[in-house]
Amino acid sequence: MSPDNRRPVDYNLAEAALGTSASLHELLKTWADGRVKQRIVRTLLKERAASPQLFAGGEYRPIALDGEDRDAYLAFKRVLGGEALLVLVTRFTLNECPTGDCTEMATLPCLAKNGRWRELLRGLELTIVGHCIQVQDVLNALPVAVLRQASA
Incomplete structure (x- = not known):
């Protein structure tokens, strides 16, 4: 049974938490109150509602990641037509990482298309x-990132 x-x-x-405008950094300070998880779920549900075919079909x-600690992560893409969504998650906590620090030893392979990507959970824009x-x-x-390829 989940403790949650x-x-x-x-x-x-x-x-009330759904209406908060707190930054992710602020929410992480009190991560145990569930607002970080709620923000992630809300963000992904909104994205799924905006692109149901991408998520469903x-x-x-x-x-496959490159680098010494490539096995510390899981990554996949969902692709439909010109739309793409990339998900990256850690497999271990920092204490469980095989080499002790998995934060700098792996890279995502070069993406099929160069271009603009938006990290949905933090609002980062990557080119x-x-x-x-x-x-x-x-x-x-x-420990998770969800990148959406921006429209050309």
Whole structure:
């Protein structure tokens, strides 16, 4: 059983948290209150509502990472027509990382298309031109990153 599901839900508090304009940095200071998780879920549900075909019918493409600690991460893309969504997650906590620090030893392979990407959970804009994304470029605040290819 998930520890998150043992307590009764305070719906008033949850609804109030949805309206917060706190930055991710501010939310991370009190991560145990559930607002970070709520922000992630809300962001991804909004993205799914905006592109239901990409999420439901997009081609699943696993991504092999490069570098010494490549096995410390999982990555995949969903691709449909000109749309692409890239997900990157850690497999270990920092204490469990095989080499002790997995934050600088892996890279995402160069993406099929150069261009602009938006990291949805932090609102980062990335422009990829002839180089690869470093894992630490997108995983320095959360153990997950979701990148959406920006429209041309």
